[in-house]
Structure formats: C-alpha cells, structure tokens
Amino acid sequence: MELDKMDENDWKYHGEGNKSLVVSHVQLSRVLRLLKYPAEDSENPPQTAEQAFRQIQNIVDFSSSVMSSLLGGKFIRSGEVVKLPLEFVRQLSIKVQHQRPAWRCDKVMDIYSGCALCLPNLTSPPLHQPTHTPPLCIEIKPKCGFLPSSKHVSKDIKTKVCRFCMHQHYKVANGKWKRRSLYCPLDLFSGNRQRMQFAIRHLIEEPQNNFKIFKSGQCIYSSKEGSDELMDLNSLLHQLRPYFLHGINRHMTNKAVLNDFIQVLVNALLGGGEGDEGVVTDRRGEGRSFCEASVFNKERTRHASQGLPSDSVLFRILQTQMLDTLDIEGLYPLYRRVEQYLQDFPKKRSHLQIDGPYNEAFLEKLQKCPAEDDGSVEYAVAKVHQYRVAMTAKDCSIMIALVPRTEEEDEDEGQRRLRDFISSRPSAFSYSVSILDLDPKPFDSITSQLRLDQKIVSCYLRTGGALP
Numbered sequence: 396m397e398l399d400k401m402d403e404n405d406w407k408y409h410g411e412g413n414k415s416l417v418v419s420h421v422q423l424s425r426v427l428r429l430l431k432y433p434a435e436d437s438e439n440p441p442q443t444a445e446q447a448f449r450q451i452q453n454i455v456d457f458s459s460s461v462m463s464s465l466l467g468g469k470f471i472r473s474g475e476v477v478k479l480p481l482e483f484v485r486q487l488s489i490k491v492q493h494q495r496p497a498w499r500c501d502k503v504m505d506i507y508s509g510c511a512l513c514l515p516n517l518t519s520p521p522l523h524q525p526t527h528t529p530p531l532c533i534e535i536k537p538k539c540g541f542l543p544s545s546k547h548v549s550k551d552i553k554t555k556v557c558r559f560c561m562h563q564h565y566k567v568a569n570g571k572w573k574r575r576s577l578y579c580p581l582d583l584f585s586g587n588r589q590r591m592q593f594a595i596r597h598l599i600e601e602p603q604n605n606f607k608i609f610k611s612g613q614c615i616y617s618s619k620e621g622s623d624e625l626m627d628l629n630s631l632l633h634q635l636r637p638y639f640l641h642g643i644n645r646h647m648t649n650k651a652v653l654n655d656f657i658q659v660l661v662n663a664l665l666g667g668g669e670g671d672e673g674v675v676t677d678r679r680g681e682g683r684s685f686c687e688a689s690v691f692n693k694e695r696t697r698h699a700s701q702g703l704p705s706d707s708v709l710f711r712i713l714q715t716q717m718l719d720t721l722d723i724e725g726l727y728p729l730y731r732r733v734e735q736y737l738q739d740f741p742k743k744r745s746h747l748q749i750d751g752p753y754n755e756a757f758l759e760k761l762q763k764c765p766a767e768d769d770g771s772v773e774y775a776v777a778k779v780h781q782y783r784v785a786m787t788a789k790d791c792s793i794m795i796a797l798v799p800r801t802e803e804e805d806e807d808e809g810q811r812r813l814r815d816f817i818s819s820r821p822s823a824f825s826y827s828v829s830i831l832d833l834d835p836k837p838f839d840s841i842t843s844q845l846r847l848d849q850k851i852v853s854c855y856l857r858t859g860g861a862l863p
C-alpha cells in the first residue's frame with residue numbers, strides 16, 4: 396500500500412460506528428478507519444489536521460499501551476496512523492456515501508484532515524492457503540456484563556436490572572430501535588453455556604448494533620434497519636448450512652444449523668490460548684450476576700453463573716469493565732474534584748494526563764490507585780482514569796474469525812493467529828478472537844454519562860418494568 400498512490404477504486408465501504416467509518420481494501424487484508432463529524436459541522440471541521448492526527452495517535456497509544464495490557468495483547472491489533480492524499484479521501488467519501496445506512500448519516504466522514512487509522516482487516520484473515528469455504532467472522536459488541544454494587548448507587552433498580560436491558564427500553568421509547576432486544580449481557584458473561592447460548596440466540600434475532608456476521612470480509616448480517624441488502628434469519632441459516640454439514644448429516648434442520656453455529660461461538664468465547672481443558676475458571680462470578688429483566692431469569696436457580704475461564708476474552712473484558720467500581724454516581728463527585736482542580740491549576744492538565752499521552756505512566760496512575768479516598772486529586776484522577784478505561788471495555792467489540800478446516804490441513808501449519816481447534820459436533824473450525832474499537836473516552840464525556848444514566852433509569856422506572 397503506497398500512501399502517495401492511493402486509488403479510491405481499491406477501497407470499498409466496510410462499515411461504521413458512531414465515531415468512525417471503515418473502508419476495506421479489495422485485495423489486501425487492510426482497513427482504513429476514518430473519523431466522523433456531526434453533519435452540521437461538515438463545512439467547517441471541529442478540529443485541525445494536527446488535532447485529528449493527535450486524536451488518532453491517542454487511539455493507537457491507548458489501545459497498545461493501556462487496553463492491550465489490561466485485555467491481553469494476544470487479542471489486540473492497534474494499527475498505525477496514516478496521512479492520506481486529500482483528493483483520495485474526498486473521492487472515497489463520495490464513493491461510499493450511498494452505501495451508508497440512513498440512520499448513520501447524521502454524521503459525515505472527515506475529508507479535511509487526511510488522517511486515518513490503518514488496521515489489519517479482522518474480517519478477512521490472510522489465509523496461507525485458500526479454503527473452498529470462505530472464512531466467517533462474527534462481531535459481538537457485548538456491552539456491560541455486571542451489575543453495579545457500589546454504595547453510591549441511588550436507585551435500587553440498577554442493582555437488579557442491567558444497564559443494557561434498561562437502555563433497551565429507553566431506546567425503543569425514543570425511537571432509536573423499533574423492537575427491544577432480549578439479549579442480556581449478564582447471560583453472555585455468565586460462563587454458563589445455556590445462558591450464553593440463550594444470549595447469542597437473542598443477538599441473532601435482534602442484532603441492532605451488537606451483532607454482525609461477515610463472510611469473505613463482507614457484512615452479510617446485521618441490524619435489519621441498517622440496509623435492505625441484508626438477509627433475514629432464514630437466508631442466513633441457508634448461508635451457514637454448508638459450514639455445518641458433514642458426513643451423513645445431510646438433512647440438518649435450520650434449527651440444528653443455528654444450534655451448532657451458536658455452539659461454535661460459545662466455544663470460541665470461552666476458549667483461551669490453551670483450548671478448553673485445564674483452564675482455570677474464575678469462581679468469583681459464581682451465582683452473583685442475574686439481571687431481573689433477562690428472559691432467562693425465570694430459570695435462574697438451575698443456571699447460576701459459573702464464572703469464566705481466566706484466559707477467555709470475556710473474562711478479560713469483564714475484569715476491565717469492573718474497574719468501574721464506584722458507578723457513575725460515585726465517580727461523578729471525583730470527576731468534579733478533578734475539574735475544580737483543573738480550573739485552579741490549568742497547567743496541571745498535562746501532568747495528570749487528562750487527555751493523554753496514553754502510555755505506561757497513564758496505566759500506572761490507574762493501577763496504583765489508593766484503596767480509600769484520601770481526598771487527594773491523585774485519587775480522583777486515578778478513579779476517573781479507571782472509569783474511562785472501563786467505559787472503553789463496555790463499548791468494545793469482539794471479532795471471532797472462523798475458518799473451516801480442510802481435512803488435508805496440517806494442524807501445525809495453522810497460521811499465527813488462527814489457533815486452537817473447535818470441534819463442534821458437525822464440523823471443525825480454526826478460530827481467532829480479537830478485540831476492536833478501543834478508543835479512549837473523552838474526560839468531558841463523564842457529565843453526559845451521568846445525565847444519560849439518570850434518563851435511562853427514570854425512563855425504566857416510568858415505563859420499563861411494566862412493559863411485557
């Protein structure tokens with residue numbers, strides 16, 4: 396990829412989130428992740444090219460020096476900042492515009508800075524030998540997997556119903572989604588296979604922005620509200636069928652295909668570096684986490700949380716999310732303490748690393764936080780840093796790449812990141828698990844977090860609990 400000879404015809408629309416738009420290379424296993432701005436700012440960008448460069452460099456640093464150490468480097472590819480020719484970026488923006496889902500078009504792609512994040516394309520893992528069946532990649536945005544137990548929580552409901560489930564009511568009430576998802580993160584993070592299967596089933600039924608499937612690097616399944624080109628569940632199962640047929644079992648029902656597919660995902664989510672056997676399970680999670688809004692709740696006694704294997708991707712994400720120990724309600728006064736201090740001593744902002752740099756010193760600040768509040772600004776800063784890291788972990792995505800194993804394939808030849816062997820009943824895959832979307836959340840976003848929390852809880856208390 397030569398940065399001075401970029402051609403928009405080599406790139407195609409790949410997907411987008413709330414903050415960035417992603418294009419993928421048609422041949423190389425690469426993506427470019429570009430920033431987005433609110434559409435009202437499209438004429439005059441909210442930041443200079445240097446600031447955009449700094450922002451993306453911060454994303455790289457945060458991912459590689461902070462999140463990677465907390466989540467485990469084996470899951471993370473941090474990428475690098477690139478400077479692109481402005482004409483290329485402009486042409487690209489025109490080219491992808493018609494493929495963008497309408498509900499994302501309140502933001503526009505940054506065409507002014509020429510800066511982007513270049514990452515390996517996690518949906519099309521480079522294969523050392525092309526297989527007959529293209530790889531499948533499944534993206535899950537799991538959201539927060541625990542209930543707050545902080546003494547600062549003022550509304551009892553927050554200790555019973557998880558944030559995702561409450562937020563669903565809020566989003567439906569505000570027209571963001573037509574239907575509520577019955578997915579509950581506490582089921583996914585439970586480590587209990589039945590609960591995890593149940594959670595994934597509901598992600599598939601109502602994907603919203605929490606579930607996507609890519610085949611040959613192309614998104615084939617996600618929120619139905621996103622685009623007309625995407626398939627429904629039946630066509631999806633039709634597409635998945637060849638991956639799960641084997642031997643004599645030629646007449647699998649759709650239900651059996653779905654079950655096997657979900658089974659493979661559960662295996663990948665619970666597997667770590669060493670596969671399933673001999674893995675230490677973290678028993679601290681046992682029995683603790685149930686969300687009263689989960690449909691699975693009715694069977695809670697039979698399916699307590701079992702805890703997650705300590706080298707699994709879910710365990711690492713949950714541990715990092717749980718750095719939010721005080722809940723936004725307990726954190727906010729500490730945020731105000733820092734804010735007040737910065738008003739009095741604005742020059743201390745960089746020393747406290749409020750906006751980075753996100754390096755080892757930042758990580759150390761949050762890891763060496765005193766256990767008790769000693770009234771210091773250092774304590775407050777450490778808790779704010781921890782909270783921001785936890786926010787990132789509540790917002791990240793897991794990408795599971797599944798590559799069907801051909802019979803001839805020699806196990807040892809499996810490529811670097813395709814490890815382990817999932818032996819699902821009907822077929823076998825090599826898999827690799829990655830974590831993406833690890834941007835630092837801005838310091839100022841804490842105020843809006845508190846407001847959103849209040850809105851979600853009051854909406855739920857007003858309407859939610861009563862809805863079927």
Ligand code: ATP
Pocket residue numbers: 409410411412413414415416417426428514515516517518534607790792831832833834
């Ligand atoms: P969010 O709104 O979830 O915060 P975001 O704007 O921060 O999203 P990302 O989640 O990083 O953006 O990227 C948007 C989408 O692009 C992802 O959901 C994923 O489908 C795709 N994507 C991002 N990075 C990669 C990658 N390295 N390889 C393949 N696909 C990617």
Ligand code: MG
Pocket residue numbers: 412413790791792832
């Ligand atoms: Mg995302």
Ligand code: ZN
Pocket residue numbers: 556557558559560561578579580581686687688689
């Ligand atoms: Zn829930």
Ligand code: MG
Pocket residue numbers: 412414790832833834
């Ligand atoms: Mg993001």
